[in-house]
Amino acid sequence: MAWPTKPSATMQVPRRAEPYVTDAMKAAWTKDVLPKYATKLGCLMPILHDVQHAYRHVPYQAQLEIAQFLGIAPSDVLDTVSFYDEFTVEQRGVVTIGVCHSIACEQCGCGSTKLIERVREKLGLLPGETTDDGQVTLITMDCLGSCDTAPVALFNETLHENLTPEAFDRLVEQAAHAKAGGHH
Amino acid sequence: MPTSPDFKPTPVLTKRIPEDRSKRSTVSYDQYVATGGYKTLEKAIGMQPAEIVELVKGAVLRGRGGAGFPAGLKWSFLPPADGGPRYLCINCDEAEPGTFKDRLLVDFDPHLVLEGIAIAAYACQMQTAYFFIRGEYHHQAKVFKKAIEEAYANGVFGKQGLLRGASKFAVDVVLHRSAGAYICGEETALLEAVEGKRGWPRVKPPFPAVKGLFGRPTIINNVETLAAVVPILESGVDAWKKLGVESTFPGAMPSYGTKLMGVSGHVNRPNVYELELGIPLRTLVEKHCGGMRNGKKFKAAIAGGVSMGILGTDQYDAPMDFDIGRKFDVLGLGTACPTVFDEDTDMVAVARNISRFFKAESCGQCTPCREGSGWLLKLLTRIERGDGTTQDLDMLLEVAGSMGLTPGTTICGLADGNNWAVRTIVNKFRPEFERRVKPRFVPVYVSAAAGR
Structure with a gap:
């Protein structure tokens, strides 16, 4: 808000x-x-x-x-x-990556802090920023209502659960090349 | 008394939803009807609306959205029908960290929710139901939209009257998507959001039952509460009251029925479980969730959504019922979705994370909440970084204690959530905080003459 x-x-x-x-x-x-x-x-x-x-x-x-x-x-x-x-x-970018950084996602699995860090390393984005080519926007989000499968992230309208750094990297990679209009 | 020692009864709300996540799929209209669905609505239509309200009142169905206010009592606050529109709003703005129980019903058994909506709308004579779902629930919104379309196609809702005209009373259901604001889960903020305005909670009174949506009498209920109306009518009040526990306080309201409990955090099998109210947290974790992850020890648990505050290491046996607030120094049961932490958890980080949430979600209307939440986050960030002093710790408790409905400084209870979360974490884990802060030496000036 x-x-x-x-x-x-x-x-x-x-x-x-x-x-x-x-x-x-x-x-x-x-x-x-x-x-x-x-x-x-x-x-x-x-x-x-x-x-x-x-x-x-x-x-x-x-x-x-x-x-x-x-x-x-x-x-x-x-x-x-x-x-x-x-x-x-x-x-917003063609793909908006919304990483949940609420309590369960920060504490469980690899943790949301690590996921956010991965996007910074790969695309040079801090939360709230969009790549220069307008392709990817990174945002942090509060509780996506999937704490049992933490950590989670929304890629546009699709929720990805139980994320590992490797799985997340692949999704970020796909996001960087996704076409507008297609659902990720 | 609970019907079984492990508090796990024959499922009531989740009878069509398997516990194994991989076996779950959305129950369609046809599947729902084939398993006895919409039979209870038929039964309800044969009753007088006031009879249903009395029945739900008699079952002491306490609201499942957090406050635990009895639904039947809420319904009875409606003024007599005057021929004008009356509204039902269904609160599916499930946005509190740690809470993910309504999603299960909407995802997999949406028609149970719709049947509950139809019964409530008939019982209180409300013609339009707004299903208020949070914006982030993209998939769930699609599933529910499809379920609404199925229900319309089969004549449950629509102009002809409920259940293909079995009742002359016609009900419409509208799916209203919110857009990413936790505060809209507060009932009057929800009304503002449906009216297209910013989600600023309203000053009460007037209460929504008298003057709510578009200035008309309105009832706001949680998804799970409405879903629970179906089994109450189906199997009767006595069957419902056999589930759950009585209050141990004389004259206090009991905690009847089953509850969806979404367990997250450091446990082996985080999931949503349907269990009887009154289950001790230890039984919930050890028996149903497969114990703590990696064989670690239990350290703390958020009672039910971060605003409820924290249960300390010595409160592992706390029964999960509506008495929990009075007995264990937390705000209440909330949504009964505990987030469990193991011995390695940094409680300062937990407090900081929760404060960040409340700062981001404060609607900005009341000064103590808007400013206080920012101060709490600043202080906690400083303490986590190692730059805090003992004075910061005192200031933290002072600021927290001065915000919220309980000291009477804000319109809604959001600030209370922040207050209780921070205060209970600091109080119950004070040594951990004290180890992280530096002592603050207060300079004492002594006159030069006296020193000599």
Whole structure:
């Protein structure tokens, strides 16, 4: 969780000509999301998930477009985006490696500290950083709910359990060459 | 009294989930129905809603999410139906380090959870159920989404009314994915998150049963609690009350039923076990988890999720029931998912790790928690590095003791978790901390004249 300083009112939002929120997305949300929540703001989280999933970030332009689609204030969108760890304004890599560093993963097996160290050695990444080619992002995560198979790490949406340094190395190697769009 | 000496009854919640991890697979709708599934919902629909609430109240089903508040009592707080919408929120924001029990139900027997949801929704006349699952449970969200679709396709939910119109009362289930914030497991923060806002806990009262989601009466229950409603209705209150233990305190609430206990840490067979409440930790570890790893000795265990505090070396025989907090100087049973540590564990590192978690997950709304959690982490990091002083140790306890609901300084209980974890670890392993800190000499000034 973070409490970032809000961009000032005079901040220039970087823009591209092509909108992030496509007509197909709008149609899907109108059909699947809007009927499920009593307020427009309530629909925000499923929508943010879709945008984050599609672009690996929720840029300011997309936030403005979402606010317009829902008819809510852009600051409401920013408020929610900035609170939740899964929504990022900076683009994440093609593969995000999320190493769990909570108590069981730090204490059991080879330990999460060692896994994080391996990524630093191989890719030169510290937690929170993305490789220059935009391929891999390393983050540390809190308890992934798999303490019985510690240590664990998420590679995008796939959980890998009972990790050894060797198995983890192979996964990092694959991540460094994975193609965008494919699930790791 | 427990039904067997090793506290292992015929499974109630996990009857379709084998203990051997390699033999587990998701129970589909057809498999669920073939093994007696949704029969209990049928039975429930034949009853008056108020009857079901009374039944669950009579079974003293205590909430499985951590607080142990009786579910039936919570349900009875709802005001009489006024024709407007009422909501059920299912808390599957299982994000506390050490806790991984709800995942088992969602992964392998999602229809048991859905049946419990349908019964609760009918009993309390709530038309919409939001299944709030944490963002990191990608696979589980997919499994549960599929289960919801199966249930809709077979008419359990939807416009026609529960169970293909067997009841006129219609229930909808919505899967709502959170996005990586532990605080959203707090019930009012969860409501804020479903409303699309940042997960800031609300000041209570008003309690959610009166004014909850979208300003309407709302009940929030844990996944396991709702799953337990099914066997209570199926086999009756008496069968449920045979499981578990009575409280040893006069007049205190009993700990009935079985509990999913997820054991992690330095044991030979970490896993989720369904056992009766009241099982001593030693029996749990030695008998069911194959003992301590590498033949090491037991040193400590987190009671049930890091916020509950730690059980010391001499508390290995602590019974895992809802009395544990009053007897063993921990906050409570929590989720009954102990993380066990062996004799080689560095307790300073454990305390530091837990503090890092709370600092990262503090929502930032209340100053004592936002600032205090940062201070605890700084102090513990310093002590772990070997730069701490005896004064830091005192400051640690002072800061910890000043944050949380118990001293009345915060809106929710997150800071209490941090407080109890740090305080109990330092108090129960004080010599270990003292060995790591340097004495701090306080300069005493003596006047020059007197010195001569």
